[in-house]
Amino acid sequence: MTDPLDGPPAARRLRVETHGLDVIGDAERKGTPRTLFWPWFGANVSVLGLSYGAFVLGFGISFPQALTAGVLGIVFSFLLCGLVAVAGKRGSAPTMVLGRAAYGVRGNRLPSVVSWMLTVGWETVLCALATLATATVFGRLGWGGGTGTKVVALVLVSGLTVVVGVTGFDLIMRLQTVITVVTGVLTAAYVALVADRVHWSAVSAIPGGSAQEFIGALVFMMTGFGLGWVNAAADYSRYLPRTSSSRGVVGWTALGASLAPLLLLVLGLLLAGSSDALGTAVAADPIGALTTILPTWFLVPFAVVAVLGLVGGAVLDIYSSGLALLSAGLRVPRPLAALVDGLLMIAGSVYIVFFADDFLGPFTGFLTTLGVPVAAWCGVFLADLALRRRAYDEADLYRPRGRYGDVPPVPLLLTLAATAVGWGLVTNPAAGGLDWQGYLLGPLGLGGRSGSWAYANLGVLAALVLGFLGALALRRGRVRWQEEQAPSAADGEPASP
Numbered sequence: 001m002t003d004p005l006d007g008p009p010a011a012r013r014l015r016v017e018t019h020g021l022d023v024i025g026d027a028e029r030k031g032t033p034r035t036l037f038w039p040w041f042g043a044n045v046s047v048l049g050l051s052y053g054a055f056v057l058g059f060g061i062s063f064p065q066a067l068t069a070g071v072l073g074i075v076f077s078f079l080l081c082g083l084v085a086v087a088g089k090r091g092s093a094p095t096m097v098l099g100r101a102a103y104g105v106r107g108n109r110l111p112s113v114v115s116w117m118l119t120v121g122w123e124t125v126l127c128a129l130a131t132l133a134t135a136t137v138f139g140r141l142g143w144g145g146g147t148g149t150k151v152v153a154l155v156l157v158s159g160l161t162v163v164v165g166v167t168g169f170d171l172i173m174r175l176q177t178v179i180t181v182v183t184g185v186l187t188a189a190y191v192a193l194v195a196d197r198v199h200w201s202a203v204s205a206i207p208g209g210s211a212q213e214f215i216g217a218l219v220f221m222m223t224g225f226g227l228g229w230v231n232a233a234a235d236y237s238r239y240l241p242r243t244s245s246s247r248g249v250v251g252w253t254a255l256g257a258s259l260a261p262l263l264l265l266v267l268g269l270l271l272a273g274s275s276d277a278l279g280t281a282v283a284a285d286p287i288g289a290l291t292t293i294l295p296t297w298f299l300v301p302f303a304v305v306a307v308l309g310l311v312g313g314a315v316l317d318i319y320s321s322g323l324a325l326l327s328a329g330l331r332v333p334r335p336l337a338a339l340v341d342g343l344l345m346i347a348g349s350v351y352i353v354f355f356a357d358d359f360l361g362p363f364t365g366f367l368t369t370l371g372v373p374v375a376a377w378c379g380v381f382l383a384d385l386a387l388r389r390r391a392y393d394e395a396d397l398y399r400p401r402g403r404y405g406d407v408p409p410v411p412l413l414l415t416l417a418a419t420a421v422g423w424g425l426v427t428n429p430a431a432g433g434l435d436w437q438g439y440l441l442g443p444l445g446l447g448g449r450s451g452s453w454a455y456a457n458l459g460v461l462a463a464l465v466l467g468f469l470g471a472l473a474l475r476r477g478r479v480r481w482q483e484e485q486a487p488s489a490a491d492g493e494p495a496s497p
Contacts (some may be wrong), residue, residue, distance in 0.1 A: 017168025020334035021326050023394045024092040029241045033248030035173075036085070039236050040256030042176030043316045044225070045183045046309030047190070047302075048129065049261045051286035052224060053268020054279040059217040059455070061209035063273055069217040070265045077226020078257040080378055081233040082250035087385050088234025089244045091392040095234040095320070096327035099377070101392055101482075102384035102471070103415075105400040107407035111377045111415065112328040115231035118370045119321035120341055122228055123161065123314040124348035125363065129287050130157045130310040131353050136288030137303040141296065150353055158349065161311055162342035165318030166335045172315055179312040186305035187260075189298070191267055197293050203273035212456040219457040220364070223371035225261055227460070230378045232320030242391065318342055361430030369434060372422035372463045376415045379467025380475075384411075387472070387479040395488045403482045410474050418466040422459030 056066045087098045096115055100108040134153035139145025164171050237249055271293070272279040281289035287306050294302055322338035330337060356362065396402030424440030427449050437459075438449040446453035 015170070016166065016335055017170065018334070019168070020337075021094055021097050021323065021398075023397075024238050026241075029092060029239055031240055033089075033237075033240065033244050033252045036237060036240075036249065036252040037256035038180055039173060039176045039316060040081075040253055041260060042179040042183075042312040043229075044257050044313065045180060045187065045260035045264075046126070046313055047187065047264065047290060047306050048126075048286060048310065049264030050268035050271065050290055051282045052221065052261070052265055053270070054272035054282035054286075055224070056217045056221060056265075057206070057269065057272050057279060058283070059209060059213045059220070061213050061217055062206045063203050063269055065208055065214050066217060066269050067266065069214055070221050070269070071262060073218045073221025074225050074258050074261050074265065075254070077222040078229075078254045079226070079250065080382070081226050081229050081257060082253035083382055083385070084230050084233035084378070085237040085249050085253045086234075086246045087381075087392075088237030089240040089242060089246070089249055091234075091394065091397070092238045092242070093234075093392075093394070093397060094238065094323040094327065095232055096324050097397055098234055098392065099327075099381055100397050101388075101404050102380055102475070103411050104405040104408045105398065105402070106329075107405070107412050109328050110412060111231075111373075112324050114370065114373045114377065116321055116324035116328055116341075118228065118231060118374055119317045119324060120344055120348070121366055121370065123317035123321060123341070123345045124352065125366075126310040126314040126317070127154070127158055127161060127345055128349040128352035130307045130314075131349060132285055133287035133291075133306040133310070134303055136285060136291055137299045137306075140291055141299055147354070154346070154349055154353060157307060157311060157314075158342065158346045161314045161318055161345070162339065164311075164315045165322065165338045165342060168319065168335070168338075172319060175315060176312055179308045183305045183309045183312070184260075186301050187264070187309075190294070190302060190305065193295065193298055194267075194271060194293050197274060198267075198270040199274040200270075202275075203270055206273055210452060212452045215456040215458065215461075219371075219460045220367070223367040223457075223460060226257065227371050227374055227378070228367070229257065229316075230381075231324065231374060232316065235320050235323060314345070318345065361428075362432075364430060365428035365434050368426050368428055368457055368460065369423070369437070371460045372426065373415065373419040375460050375464040376418035376422065376467040379418065379464045379469075380411050380415055380471040383468045383471030384475060384479065387476055388483065390483045393482075393485075393488055399488075402488060403485045408478070410478070411471065414470045414474065415467060418463040418470065421466060422463030425459035425462055426457045427454045 056070055084095060091098045096112045099111055103111060131150055131154045135145045135150045138149045164175055278289060291299060291302060318338055318341050321341040322334055325337045325341060326334060393403060396404050400406035423437050427438040428434040438454060441451060441453060442448040
């Protein structure tokens with residue numbers, strides 16, 4: 001992967017990316033691991049990170065507890081992204097194609113569908129928040145803020161997201177570099193303007209919470225940050241040369257993704273801890289509520305930083321959701337798959353902006369519910385990656401009769417079992433239709449759906465650990481057999497075992 005601004009003029013022409021699920025050829029694999037910093041920083045510099053301060057304090061824990069939970073959740077979850085990204089530089093294919101080494105060519109369609117749902121959900125949330133933030137700013141300025149403003153904002157935000165996602169990798173890299181610089185400067189200005197709103201006496205007076213509440217906040221931060229990206233982490237590192245440093249891939253991915261959220265979380269905790277009213281307002285309008293403590297003259301720059309930061313995340317999501325949709329079995333060109341996801345994103349954003357009464361409850365339910373199967377998949381994927389000592393056989397990633405198989409039962413059953421256990425250990429009472437979760441809390445002596453462990457969301461951690469340890473124990477022999485086979489010819493099909 002190279003800096004998109006490098007190279008001769010002919011190389012800088014923008015064009016729609018034609019790569020879909022195919023392996024990136026050697027001639028197109030360029031750059032160094034440090035170039036991964038830009039897309040990951042740009043995707044996570046959103047001022048939504050400030051709102052997470054209110055979200056995590058909502059678990060009933062103190063500032064030190066919330067800060068610890070936030071730092072651990074952000075760093076650990078983005079380290080998982082860095083580890084998944086190593087597979088990208090090894091195999092030079094999208095994340096959900098590389099997953100076929102563990103799940104088989106067609107067996108991988110199940111986790112691909114889950115991945116697609118997660119990325120479409122995230123891009124919808126980010127698009128809706130950008131629309132709401134714009135309407136709030138315009139309302140405070142007296143320029144409208146009603147339905148008409150929301151419609152225009154939704155058209156502009158969704159239009160930019162879809163165009164960039166459909167165009168593909170080169171435009172994404174250029175946009176993310178711009179977003180990184182602009183939002184970085186304006187976010188620093190926001191911090192300076194609201195610093196006097198921090199009242200340490202109020203923050204330090206927040207009482208501490210229980211171990212269960214701390215764990216719940218930790219898991220929420222994991223699902224809200226890195227676990228929302230693990231299923232797409234190799235989509236950008238696949239353009240790197242195979243000889244790139246694996247440590248560099250892990251480090252630059254984790255650093256780029258974690259840096260902004262960590263800084264924003266600290267300020268968000270201080271602001272929310274200083275004002276109960278602000279914390280309550282954030283639950284209803286996570287971005288718009290942050291404008292209430294700004295001087296009027298900075299509202300337009302704030303709108304710019306808010307919208308660009310959210311669009312930066314949405315663009316990466318729509319790109320990866322298109323790849324996940326192709327991996328799930330849809331046979332269309334990548335740009336068309338991204339366009340389909342864009343239309344779904346617009347429909348979902350319309351619902352959130354114009355019809356939904358609450359944001360935080362459904363948002364938490366969405367993160368936790370899909371976070372469980374994604375955590376299970378991540379555990380299986382990372383165990384499979386850890387067991388491999390040789391490069392992927394690229395041809396067999398696309399052939400059901402190849403060494404990776406078609407629908408191997410062990411990884412699929414392991415993922416389903418880990419997901420079933422995970423859903424039995426989480427609860428989402430504020431999200432309608434999810435009251436069936438938590439069915440293992442009673443039988444396991446954890447107090448049931450209303451006990452002290454009900455909101456710890458242990459199921460996400462359980463799914464991750466079960467998927468990882470289960471795959472390590474049950475897949476070792478299968479991976480060894482796969483790596484003992486002779487490399488497949490491009491036009492041949494090795495016999496299935």
